[in-house]
Amino acid sequence: KTKFLGFVDLDERFGRAIESVDAELLVWIMCKQDCDEGLIASVKAKYPQVAFVFHSFDDPYVMQFDEHLRSREFDYAITCCVSSIPVYEAIGVPAVCLYPPYDEDSHTNAAVDTARAADMSFIATNLYPKERYPWSKYNRGEIARTVDPLGSLRLFGPWERNNACGGPYGVPELEARWSGLLKYEELPGVYKASRINLNSHVRPDGYQYLNERFTNVLGCGAFLLTDDGEGIADLAGGEMPYIIYHSLDDLADKVRFYLANDEARQKVMATGLDFARRHFVNTVFAEKIAAFVKSH
Numbered sequence: 001k002t003k004f005l006g007f008v009d010l011d012e013r014f015g016r017a018i019e020s021v022d023a024e025l026l027v028w029i030m031c032k033q034d035c036d037e038g039l040i041a042s043v044k045a046k047y048p049q050v051a052f053v054f055h056s057f058d059d060p061y062v063m064q065f066d067e068h069l070r071s072r073e074f075d076y077a078i079t080c081c082v083s084s085i086p087v088y089e090a091i092g093v094p095a096v097c098l099y100p101p102y103d104e105d106s107h108t109n110a111a112v113d114t115a116r117a118a119d120m121s122f123i124a125t126n127l128y129p130k131e132r133y134p135w136s137k138y139n140r141g142e143i144a145r146t147v148d149p150l151g152s153l154r155l156f157g158p159w160e161r162n163n164a165c166g167g168p169y170g171v172p173e174l175e176a177r178w179s180g181l182l183k184y185e186e187l188p189g190v191y192k193a194s195r196i197n198l199n200s201h202v203r204p205d206g207y208q209y210l211n212e213r214f215t216n217v218l219g220c221g222a223f224l225l226t227d228d229g230e231g232i233a234d235l236a237g238g239e240m241p242y243i244i245y246h247s248l249d250d251l252a253d254k255v256r257f258y259l260a261n262d263e264a265r266q267k268v269m270a271t272g273l274d275f276a277r278r279h280f281v282n283t284v285f286a287e288k289i290a291a292f293v294k295s296h
Contacts, residue, residue, distance in 0.1 A: 010034075014043045018050055025293060027053040027078070031070055040073035051075045051293045054093065057100050059084040060206040061135075076293055081209035082231065096292040100212035101285035102219030102276065106188060110220060113189030116179060119151030119259055121194035123182060123213065125158055128202050129169035135203050137227055138248065141171040143198060146248045150255045154179040156190065191222040195265065196258060204229035218242065218276035223269050225254060240268055241275035 007013055018026065028035065031054050040052055054071035055078040056062065068087060071077045077088045077095040088095035102108070122144055128136040144155060155178045182190060191197055197217045203209055208231035217224040224242040226232065233244055243258065245251035258265045278284070 010036075011039060011043050015046060018047050023050055025051050025053065025290060027055055027289065028074075029055050030057055031055055031074075032067065035070050038073075044073070044075075053078060053289060053293070056080065057212055060087070060209060061203050063087055076289075076296065078289060080211070081203070081206040083207035083209070094292075094296050096289065097208065098285055098288055099210045099215045099280055101280055101282035102216045103282050104219075106185065107191075107216060107219040108221060108273070110188035110192060112192045113186070114193060116154060116190050117193040118154040118195070120147055120196045120198060120255065121154045121156060121190060122198040123156040123187065123190065126202070127159075127169050128200065131169070133202055135205050136200070137204050138200050139169055140200055141169055141174075142248060143200060143251065144174055144177070145171050146252050147198065147255050148174055148177065150252065151195075151259050153177045154190075154194070156180065156182050187216065188220045191217050191220040195223060196255060197222055197224050199224060199226040201227055201229045207231040208235050210235075214242075215276065215280040218272040219280055221269055221273040223258065223265050224272060225251070225258070236275070239271055239275060241272035243268060 014026070017023070028040075044050070044052055052074045053076045054074040056068065056071075057080050059068065059079045059081045060083065062068065063084065068077070068084075069091065071088060071093045072091055074093060077093045078098050079085060079088065079095050080097065080099055082097045085095045085097060122140065124140050127140045129139040129141070130136050144153065147153060153174075155174065158181060159178050197213070199211070199213050199217070201209060201211055204227055206229070209229060210232070214224065214226060218241060226242055226244055228244050228246045236242065243254055245254055258268075
């Protein structure tokens with residue numbers, strides 16, 4: 001069930017939104033349990049000229065819980081994983097891979113949060129230990145433990161609620177590194193204040209699956225050090241917009257190198273922002289989904 005009570009008049013709200021701009025395309029961002037069965041079908045019946053698009057940032061992880069089946073009433077789907085496209089197509093929903101977008105004003109132009117500056121930061125909501133998440137390559141607690149001796153480290157998010165500072169998979173010795181929860185609008189300032197932003201994926205086996213942290217860090221013009229998910233290196237081609245680690249030892253080596261070589265780090269950051277502007281900014285996201293719908 002959803003955390004919050006839904007709107008009882010959601011269909012009417014959709015109608016008012018559609019009519020207010022004479023919409024031709026409606027995208028439900030992160031459509032989850034708040035999408036009741038039959039809701040989209042009823043709205044579509046009133047507005048047959050509108051293309052309805054299901055959107056998920058959580059593929060392919062949530063597919064094991066059949067979350068993607070909610071897309072069956074939609075005309076199209078947006079996924080964040082290339083290898084999830086045929087899963088949608090198998091249930092009759094044409095899908096396109098578009099990654100979580102960022103905004104130039106709120107991300108690229110955000111002020112640096114100097115009060116929370118650090119050599120490294122990890123903003124995470126789950127530890128993803130392999131014992132519970134067999135697809136994950138790294139327990140995020142072990143990532144934090146690996147880099148902690150190499151410089152100042154800040155951990156953000158509900159680590160204290162997920163037994164990160166205790167429990168069988170946690171890192172209780174790093175409790176002092178926990179720097180609290182962040183609102184969404186606070187994330188860009190922290191990304192920009194971190195010399196290295198750490199990242200890992202819950203489903204690195206998904207081909208070219210990227211999480212929201214990945215694209216938003218690059219959109220902030222910040223430095224990203226990420227795990228070796230399937231096809232992530234292919235996505236960059238010959239560029240180096242982000243740096244990939246292939247083991248915990250490799251992670252430590254790359255942290256040492258980029259903390260000691262600021263010019264090399266700045267070069268990656270500049271390449272990353274250029275890459276993000278060409279692929280991940282919200283205007284490109286909108287153009288690509290509009291083109292996809294038009295072509296189908």
